[in-house]
Amino acid sequence: MANSLSNRTLGDILRDARIELDLSLRDLSKRLDVTPSYLSDIENNRRVPAEEVLGSMARTLKLDFNELMARAGRFGDDAVRYMQRTPAAGVLFRKLADSDSPGELVEKLIKQHESLAGKKKD
Numbered sequence: 001m002a003n004s005l006s007n008r009t010l011g012d013i014l015r016d017a018r019i020e021l022d023l024s025l026r027d028l029s030k031r032l033d034v035t036p037s038y039l040s041d042i043e044n045n046r047r048v049p050a051e052e053v054l055g056s057m058a059r060t061l062k063l064d065f066n067e068l069m070a071r072a073g074r075f076g077d078d079a080v081r082y083m084q085r086t087p088a089a090g091v092l093f094r095k096l097a098d099s100d101s102p103g104e105l106v107e108k109l110i111k112q113h114e115s116l117a118g119k120k121k122d
Contacts (some may be wrong), residue, residue, distance in 0.1 A: 010048070011044055013060065014043055014057060014063075018061060028061075034053060051069070051077065
């Protein structure tokens with residue numbers, strides 16, 4: 001998870017990506033089958049989009065879905081079910097949060113996981 005998104009809000013990131021692709025709110029709303037006012041609320045951080053809408057926005061705006069989910073403060077249905085089945089995952093998350101672990105540590109853990117997951121597939 002790159003620092004490319006720095007400390008900008010979800011709305012800032014979505015608006016910048018939309019503008020970069022030269023899409024108006026109306027254009028994007030038609031592509032996503034939502035109202036322009038709903039998109040405006042999202043871009044102005046007045047609403048958090050549903051997971052499905054966020055996924056469609058990520059694909060359309062060519063953004064990383066996982067980063068957007070994190071910015072939205074959403075875990076996603078699959079992650080919630082996993083934490084319910086695997087309590088240790090919730091414990092790990094709480095420990096990271098309680099110790100205010102730096103992003104670099106979390107990114108290192110993600111890379112370790114990806115490395116281990118890749119070895120399992122071989």
